[in-house]
Each structure stands twice: as C-alpha cells, then as structure tokens.
Amino acid sequence: MSAVIESALNGIQFGLMLFLLAAGLTLVFGIMDMINLAHGSLYMFGAYLTAALVEPTGSFLLAMLVAMLATAAIGMLLEMTVLRTLYQRDHLSQVLATFALILIGNEAVRMIWGPQPRRLALPELFSGPVDLGAGIQYPSYRLLVIAVGLAVALLLYLVVARTRVGMWVRAGASNREMATVMGVDIKRLFTLVFGLGALLCAVAGALLGPLLSVQVGMGESILILAFVVVVIGGIGSIRGALAGSLMVGMVDTVGRTLVPDALGTVFSPSVASNLGPTLASILIYVLMAAVLFWKPQGLFPARG
Template structure:
C-alpha cells in the first residue's frame, strides 16, 4: 500500500477528528454540567454554516463570514438557553429529548424559510485553494491544513481555559458536583448560559470551516450529531480531555476504515466482495469501538465525575 495514501488518510482523519472535537466539546459540557440531552446541538452547527455562507456571499470575506457565524450562533444559542432550554433542566431526559428533537424540526424549517431548499455555496479562500508539499511526493490541501491548525489551537485554548482559569474551575466544579458548586457561590444559571453560548460558537466554527468541504444544506447537523454523541460516550461525559481523545479516535477510525479497509479486503478477497463488504464494515467500526470502550470502561475513557 502506498505510504502517501496512508499519510493522506491519517491527515484527513486528524482533520475530521478535530472538527468533531469542536462539536463534542460544547456538547459534553452541556451534557456533563447541565445533565441535559440536547439533540438540537447539530442544528447550531447547521445555523453556523448557513450564516457563514450568507455573509461570505454578501461580503466576499471568508474571515468575516467565520466571525459573523461565531457571533450570530453564540447569541442565538444563549437566547435559546434563556428562553426555552432553561425550562427543561428539571425535566427528565425523555422530555429533553422530545423538546430538543422538536427544536431540530423548527430550526430546519426556519432555515428553509430564510434561505430556501437549495444548498448554499461556501467557497474555499483563494489563498488556501492550492496544495502544500509536506514531504517529497506528499501534497496536501492548504485549507485542510488550516482546519487542523485551528482545531489544535482551539483544543489548546480549551485546555488552558478549563484547567488554568477561574471560569474553568467553575466548569469543572459544576461537572463534578453541581450542588457543592452552588453552595460555594457559583452562579450556575449564568454559567449555564455562558457554556451554552460557547458551545454554540464552537459548533459555528466547525460548520463554517467544514462548509467548503461539505454541502451547506438543511439537515446537515443530524448525521454529525450522532458522531458527536459517540465521541462523548467514548471520552466520558463532561470531560474536555475525553472529548479530544474520543474525537481523534473516531475521526481516525472512520476515515481510515472508509478509505483503507476496501483496499485491504481486495488483497484477501475478490474486488466485488471488497466493494460490497468494505463500506458496510467501515460504517460500523466506530460503533464497535464505542462498544469495546464501554465494555472496558463503562463511564468512558476520562469521565469528569471519576
């Protein structure tokens, strides 16, 4: 097997995993601190992508589009938390699932009413449209390298924020023992709003960066939301470190299995069998990974309440 192909797929897995981390980080904080199942988290990813595409079409500036998506989605997320989601904190998980599933439908129809049914175009910046030679013979798209760099920078920023700042101390306290945090004077309501807005901004960052690679269309958040939940189950609910490790594992396993598994099967079986069996096996490998992790550590790799 060509080493260049393997290197490219590993980089693709790293890029996809870091984008999953942007989604899973906000989701695991909401789930870990608020004890709330928010199925509408993927809709924030979709809204961020649409806002970025609309601003890009109006201004022509990709940087302005990303910043506008971050600000707009963060404000939308905080308003959503203040007006609706706050009423669900004391409800059971079934009520939260039903209410946030209804939010998915409302957001999808709202986007369809504003921007229409047709997908929007979000073009790659011209400066980053070409490849970069990383090693002799190994060329990789510059834009994907930017996504990797941004994902690593956000991961480092979150690590510093959660482990080295007072806000991070409140977040960790809320995730580990919410009643004790409240007894020590932490304003949990304000913390919930800030965390939810921050998670919405991370969703918007993922949506605006992946928009040039994927279609910006209605319902784009549902499929990636499933992977985000897989990530937080593997990493441990409420754990930023677990979200990062889980995202990288899922991104690498998903990308490598979809591209490399059919090639490996062709070495052992007929081309027809490899073509049919490869995609089927690749689609279930991340769930096999999740089952294996849960069998070994039922609370995930790095549970916040451990």
C-alpha cells in the first residue's frame, strides 16, 4: 500500500512538472499556431543555467530565479529574431526550422558546458525525507516540487482567467483574427506568451535537475510527453494542460510500478522487469488514443 501511495505522489510530481512544459507549449501552439520543437531546449537551458549558477551564488533559489529570467530573455529574443519569421509558414517549415534550433541549442550547450552531464545537488534544506504517517517516508524535495507546481498552476490560472493580459491570451487562443480587430497587439502578445513559456520551462528544468541528469539533449524525450499532454488536454487550454499532465504523470509513474508486478504473476521476474517498463510507456499513448476517440479536440479545447 505504501508503494502505491509513493508512486501516486511521484506521478503527481512528474505530472506537475509536465504541466510547466505543456502550459507554455499549448499557449504557443494555441495562440500562434506555431509548432515549436525547440521548447525542450529552453527546458535544457534552464537546467544548465541553474546548475552553473548554484556554486557561484551559493543559493539554489537565487540560481533558479536568475536562470528563469535568463531563459525567459532567451525565449523572447528567439521569438523576435527567428520564430517571428515562421508564423506565416506551414507547419512542416516550422518543424524543420525548430528542429534545427534543437541541434543548434545542443551544440551551444556542449561548447559552453562540455559534453559531460552536470550534477545539480538537492538544496540542503530539502535533502531529507518527511514522515507522512502509516510508515511512509517521502523525500521532502519531491513534496517541494509538488507544492511549487500547484502554486504555479494556481498563479497561471489567476493570470489567464482574472487579468486583462489573460483576457488577451484567451482571445488570441480562441480567435486570433478577431482579437487583432479588437485592438490586441498580437506581436507583443506573442513575445510575452513565448517569454512566459520559456520561464515555465526554466522552472521545470531547475526543479527536475536534481532528480534527473542535467545533460545535452535532455529536452527531447520530455518534449514528446509534453506534446502528448497538449493533445490530450486540448490545444490552447491551460485547464486541459493541467488535466492532461496529471493523467500522463499518473499513468506513467503508477504504470511503471504496477505493470511489472502484474506481469510477475504470469511471467518470470526477468521477463516482467524487462517487459513491464515498455508496456507502461505504451499506456500513455493508449490513453491519448482513447481520449482522442472520445473527444477528438481534446478534453478542454480553447477553440471548442
């Protein structure tokens, strides 16, 4: 029972980190109609900048804040110089151009910080476990990640749902042409949204850095899951991104715990340990197919 609870908490934590990536991705896709494969590279930049700044600043929090601002600035500069020229192009051109940005970003990181993975240590204050009762010891840092993820989700909801800027974002996601006619500065809105998405990527990269390896190309694998979340939740929908992220996080994490155990009752332990993680990964795409069969536009499409 304790293993299931721990897996569920891990799924929530992973899902909330996916939300930070998917929220910016779904806004960029929903408002700009832009497929940005380089979104994962911003996540990588956030992790590397945090790892590089922890030692000179002596503070994980300060390093994370500087990395967030620097990554947001990189994202806004990227939007104004490169991506702005792709808005009128078809999706194939956008995919090819942003894939090139992935290669450029990976080589830039390799030249600046070298090819070897970097170690990002846990903050000392959150290096120990927390007693949750019933004999469950859970890492305090993972609880911190869950708390930050929930706080960012709430803050993002309030910004999108309760502020004038959020009204512009929702209008742009629902009908870009009408928003332009009503006086919304679309160019400035695009830059702002892209900067916000890059900042959220940096938060995810900084928080997942101590749990995962900070290495070149780390954004590509998690980007695939972020796109799955966007498809499940609905393009342009923050609410859909949160729901999809939690679903994917739970299915991935809990599946990796339960599926091998279930297979172990039928097959040998070696077969179950090899086959279980593969089947657990497939469950994510089965979930996506089931949602699309039921609701082809996703759970909460902005243009529904």
